[in-house]
Amino acid sequence: MKLFQEDVLVSVDEVVALCSGISHKTIYESIRRYNTGRSKSWANIPDNEDLRKRLIIYSSIPATTKIKFNAPSVDDLIKRVDILDKESKYIQIESAKKQLYIEIEYCLTSAIDKGYIKFMPKYSALKQESRERVVKLACEHAFKAACVELNARRSKIKLKDIFAVQKDMPYNWVYKSYDKFVEAHKKWRTQGINNIHGGFGKPKPHLTKVTDYVKALIEKYYKHPNQYTIDQITDLVNSEIEKKKLKTIDRSSVSRYVNKPENKNRLMMYRNSEYFDSKVMPIVRRKDIKMAGDLYYADGTPLQIPCWNESMTKEIRLNLFAVIDVKTKKIVGFDLAESEDRYNVLSAIKMAFDLERIVPFELKYDNASATKTEEFKALKDMLELKGCRFTPTQKGNPKEKSQVERLFGSFQSKYQRMIDGFMGEGIRSSRPNGRINADFVNRLRSKNNLYTYESMVVIVTNLIHIYNQTKTHLATSPSEQFEKCEKLRANKIDPSDIAMLFWKHKTIKASRGEVSTTIRHTTYHYTIWDNELKLRLSGQSVKMYYDECDLSTVHLFSEKGEYLCECRQATMVHEGQAGQTADDVKTLIKVSKHAESIKTTVKKQTAKIRAVGMEEDGDDFLNMLSPYSVQKEKYNNAEGNMLIEYVLDKKNINRDMIREYNPVNTEREDHEKNVKTSRNKRSPFSAKNHQISVLEIDDIL
Missing domain, CATH: 3.30.420.10 (Ribonuclease H-like superfamily/Ribonuclease H)
Structure with missing residues (x-):
């Protein structure tokens, strides 16, 4: 419905709604009659918003039709249209206002939810007690900045609208008084937004109780190894500062000071070293061991x-x-x-x-x-x-x-x-x-x-x-x-290393192919079975390592620490044949064989060295010079010849009776003997000679 020249334009649907019981067909038929000139009632004009539709001038509807269908009069309809227009305008205004409030709330909420991040460094640098505190201060700062920006960016957004929106937000920094909000907004806009926490106050030394001197007293008693309690420290400190006529401190002041992390961790090095080592001192993080024996x-x-x-x-x-x-x-x-x-x-x-x-x-x-x-x-x-x-x-x-x-x-x-x-x-x-x-x-x-x-x-x-x-x-x-x-x-180590590391040792002299020692008033003998080593050590000092709990075996080392051999305890036999056992006989045979093997070793080593000489000089190497002949030849001169002639003449010695004697060539004799022995080799310890079974030396050992 629309007002038209002190009248009202209504659509077909609106007529149906106003005239209870009239049909669309009747209305359309009446409109056609007016448009064809057959009737003056039901006057209508095209709808500018939709040319397919027709708007009917309400006063042209016959009075009988209005009465019949109980339709309102023109004046009543005009009043109704006015009311509807006012309601529509109010709704539009409220809708626009609501939309504006939504926009304001969105801007403020976005500033709090996202825009606070750019203010985080500012409040983080102030060393707040927790991250939550930093976030809270940054959000409040972002909120105030958004209020200033909203008012400056869009002139249509008035302060009262911003106030109306912010007072219902669920934060403790919002303003409930419009006058205070306007005053604060003016300061934000003209002077800038200061730090939210207001930490720009100047210190007041005359009101400070825990002065540097008091701190020194607190630390002096807190560091004591007796670990005085807070009450005891408070009493001790007050006793000293009262003498200087200073203000006393209470327990909470002492507790707050010593419980600050930087003070507590520092003083714990003196008060409780175990706490300091376990909580403050750094440690080296080590990887797991990779291999056994590491x-x-x-x-x-x-x-x-x-x-x-x-x-x-x-x-x-x-x-x-x-x-x-x-x-x-x-x-x-x-x-x-x-x-x-x-x-x-x-x-x-x-x-x-x-x-x-x-x-x-x-x-x-x-x-x-x-x-x-x-x-x-x-x-x-x-x-x-x-x-x-x-x-x-x-x-x-x-x-x-x-x-x-x-x-x-x-x-x-x-x-x-x-x-x-x-x-x-x-x-x-x-x-x-x-x-x-x-x-x-x-x-x-x-x-x-x-x-x-x-x-x-x-x-x-x-x-x-x-x-x-x-x-x-x-x-x-x-x-x-x-x-x-x-x-x-x-x-890796071997038994000789164990002996050197953990056994006791003595320095003794080897003799006759064995070493002997006395331990706890008992003498023990140990045989060196290696012939070459026996020849090397006889008459020499060696270190003997032994275990007092097991004296069956010892280990020999040179005086310089070189490992030599392992020696087993020598087996003793009965001196007379009456008490000898089969084991004693075996031991005697073993010792006899070992004695002969020493000689054999000597001969082999000697022959080996002789072979080197014979390889160089051949059979002539076996010829031996006499020291007498060598010296005689060396000093064969005129003086010597005169001396010989003089003695022969004085002694009336016939020169034809003088014979030259060749020296005994033991080297050739020994060589020829060894060659002969090797051709007719026969063991001196055969079963025939001893009437017992032949035992190999390895088996006996």
Whole structure:
């Protein structure tokens, strides 16, 4: 419906709506009649918005039709159109206003959600306490900047519209008062937006309680190793500053100062060095060991199972000193003793080297007093010659050897627990099953239930074997891993190396093809069976390495450290035939054969050297000069001839009776004898001569 010259233009559908019961067909027929000139009612004009439609002038509709179909009058319809126009305009205005508010809200929300990022560096540089705080301040700054930009960019957007939108936003920085918003907006527009947190205030020294002097006092007492409490520090500081008539401080001031991270971490180096080392000091991140034998760890721990000492006079807990391979976690060596002394340490290392016959690339050990002994230092020096690096762990830093510490914890909680008498994991354990029932422990610690020393050694040995053979759900057992893993950087050793590294030694003189020594008032003899070595060492000093626990074998080294040979203890026989046994007879034959073999060796070496001379001079090499002939020829001169003539004349010696004697040629005789012997070679120790079965020397040895 539209107003038209104090009238109203209505469409066909609107007429149908106004005249209840009239049909479209009737209206269209009336319009056609008017358009063909057959009627003056139902006047109409084309619709400018849609030329296919016709708009009817409402006053031209017959009054009878209006009455019949209960249609409103023209005046009533005009009033209705006015109301509809006003409503339409109001809706349009409200729609435009709503659209504007939506646009304002979108701009403000976008600034808060996305535009805040460009202000982040500004507030991040102010060292706020958290990232959330920085984001919050940057969002507020972006909001205020968006308010200024909206008002300046579009003059149609008034401050009251911006205020109306922002006051309903869910943020604590929005303005609820229009006057305050206008005032703040004016400052933003003319003076710029300052830092949101307002941190430009000037310090007021006269109001500061925690001055530099007070800070020094706080630190002085906070650093004390007694680790005074905050209350104690507050009292001590106040006691000192009261003497200077300064203002006292409260507990919270002290607490805030010492709990600042930069102060706490710095002062902990004096107050609690363990905390400082574990929380502040940097560490080196290390990769896993790639091969077995690259690194061994050695450390000791007391067992949690009591037992008797060796003399069964008192209850003790044996000390387990273990050597583990870091790659495979296998216990390669261990020893049990009443205390962690040098014998305990050296025995465990000896087992590790003796069983596996390799020395690791590096061995890390605990920095204990046993490692300061001369024996350990000597072992360290000798192992460095074998390519093994001995490295002490840092004092007070158990994490440096954390693998062996974890192994001891697992060995306690899992394997020692198998044995009755296990006392638990210690008083520091906080696990529910870390402690054993006290009554049960006391019952097992009675004298009748304590294990003997020997039994405990066997039990722990079996437990270690079980540990080495136990497979986990992720990998094979430590023993299998150690066996299969490559050991490219570990150096192989042999029994002679074990002897040099761990056995005791003496410097003695070899004689008659053997070495002799007295240990614990008993004399032991050891035979050197190698003939060439026997000839080389007879009458010479050598170093003899021996194990007091097993004196059946010794190892000989030169004084310069060169390995010579292994010697077995000589077998003694009865002096008279009455007490001799078959074994004694075999020993006598062996010694006799060995004695002859020495001569044979001498002859072979001599013939070998003689052959070199004969190769150069032929058979003439066997001719020997006489020293007398050589000297006589050397000094054959006139004076000598005169002297001879004078003596012959004085003694009336007939010159025809003088004969020349050739010297005895022992070299030719020995050569001819050896040639003859080689042609008719026959053993002097045949079965016929001795009436016993022939025994080869290798079998006897």
